[in-house]
Amino acid sequence: MGTFEIISKHGEHEQVVFCNDKSVGLKAIIAVHNTALGPALGGTRMWNYNNEEDALIDVLRLSRGMTYKAAAAGLNLGGGKAVILGDAKTQKTEALFRAFGQFVNSLNGRYITAEDVGTGVKDMEYVFMETPWVTGIPKEMGGSGDPSPYTARGVLMGMTAAVKWQLGKDSVRGLRVAVQGLGSVGSHLVRNLVEEGAKVIISDIDPEKVKRLVAEYKVEPMAPEQILAADCDILAPCALGAVVNEQSIRKLKCKIIAGGANNVLAEARFGDQLKEMGILYTPDYVINAGGLMNVFVELEGYSSDRSMDKTKHVYDNCMNVFSIAKRDGVGTHVAADRLAEERILSVGQLRQRHPGNSSRAFTTLREVFKR
Numbered sequence: 001m002g003t004f005e006i007i008s009k010h011g012e013h014e015q016v017v018f019c020n021d022k023s024v025g026l027k028a029i030i031a032v033h034n035t036a037l038g039p040a041l042g043g044t045r046m047w048n049y050n051n052e053e054d055a056l057i058d059v060l061r062l063s064r065g066m067t068y069k070a071a072a073a074g075l076n077l078g079g080g081k082a083v084i085l086g087d088a089k090t091q092k093t094e095a096l097f098r099a100f101g102q103f104v105n106s107l108n109g110r111y112i113t114a115e116d117v118g119t120g121v122k123d124m125e126y127v128f129m130e131t132p133w134v135t136g137i138p139k140e141m142g143g144s145g146d147p148s149p150y151t152a153r154g155v156l157m158g159m160t161a162a163v164k165w166q167l168g169k170d171s172v173r174g175l176r177v178a179v180q181g182l183g184s185v186g187s188h189l190v191r192n193l194v195e196e197g198a199k200v201i202i203s204d205i206d207p208e209k210v211k212r213l214v215a216e217y218k219v220e221p222m223a224p225e226q227i228l229a230a231d232c233d234i235l236a237p238c239a240l241g242a243v244v245n246e247q248s249i250r251k252l253k254c255k256i257i258a259g260g261a262n263n264v265l266a267e268a269r270f271g272d273q274l275k276e277m278g279i280l281y282t283p284d285y286v287i288n289a290g291g292l293m294n295v296f297v298e299l300e301g302y303s304s305d306r307s308m309d310k311t312k313h314v315y316d317n318c319m320n321v322f323s324i325a326k327r328d329g330v331g332t333h334v335a336a337d338r339l340a341e342e343r344i345l346s347v348g349q350l351r352q353r354h355p356g357n358s359s360r361a362f363t364t365l366r367e368v369f370k371r
């Protein structure tokens with residue numbers, strides 16, 4: 001299949017940039033999916049792809065996902081992503097990331113990068129030496145640091161919305177919540193849930209993490225192979241994707257699924273099935289947008305308080321998704337896409353009619369650029 005055929009098969013991307021610098025061994029692809037709402041933001045993944053086509057498909061898919069996530073989150077951002085082809089363990093150098101930074105800079109703010117799988121804060125520091133169009137830089141350089149506390153706070157907000165919608169209650173107090181995965185997001189979520197008075201069940205494949213949280217919060221441990229079938233009100237997947245699949249769906253006993261993990265549904269058809277089963281699914285990219293909100297605040301000039309405050313919007317965003325699902329008689333996974341598409345269309349057209357009035361993020365970064 002030709003390159004343009006692959007691109008059009010995976011969405012209506014505005015721009016795809018192939019970056020090549022032989023002297024430093026850089027091969028990268030930047031995909032700008034949509035800038036109707038603002039500059040395209042999304043992290044840079046460094047991965048040893050089997051072939052170049054896989055890398056292209058990955059960056060196309062991920063950048064499209066970012067458009068929907070930012071739009072549904074109500075942010076003035078579009079969707080973009082970058083991939084660097086190579087081994088993150090052995091092929092990272094200062095020169096490679098600075099060369100990549102120069103390519104990012106050449107897009108003059110149409111694309112803003114960040115960390116992703118295989119890249120970290122140190123790499124973004126090198127990118128920042130060449131371009132201001134980067135987030136996820138260290139706190140002491142004006143960056144926003146670790147996004148997971150904000151992601152977890154947003155998950156609590158989305159979970160609270162789901163509880164209101166499904167159970168008519170104002171909080172998670174007294175409800176049984178099963179948390180799968182006690183990493184960066186899951187561990188913060190457990191703390192938030194305990195503070196809110198929920199009865200928390202926890203699980204991780206790493207027994208040390210379970211032990212630590214049981215000791216700290218007196219929560220109930222459960223074996224990893226049992227957690228998806230836990231007798232609970234809410235299941236909060238905070239580990240890997242595809243947890244709702246052919247095998248697990250029949251075992252679910254929860255009334256709500258609301259967690260931080262990406263790509264919770266193995267396939268879209270499981271979203272329809274959850275609807276038929278009467279289980280309220282809180283779409284992953286809507287409920288886990290707190291980290292993206294945190295990065296957005298970095299663009300405006302970072303404040304941790306403002307960032308935490310912004311995560312409250314996840315409550316309303318989830319409520320909007322549930323309302324659209326009811327209005328259209330569709331699953332919440334479909335409703336989330338509709339929420340994003342409706343905003344891209346209405347606000348995007350507005351911005352086209354008034355092209356001089358760019359988003360505030362754009363203006364602030366431009367000021368950085370002038371310094």
Ligand code: NAD
Nearest residue numbers: 147148151181182183184185204205224239260261262291
């Ligand atoms: P992490 O790597 O810190 O934590 C993942 C945890 O899941 C680990 O403790 C791991 O041992 C555990 N785990 C793996 N398989 C498991 C299983 N079968 N059963 C139980 N536990 C298992 O990752 P994270 O940053 O906390 O992210 C968790 C999820 O949230 C991922 O899907 C990620 O893409 C998504 N997410 C994270 C953020 C963020 O701010 N970090 C933002 C948006 C989405």
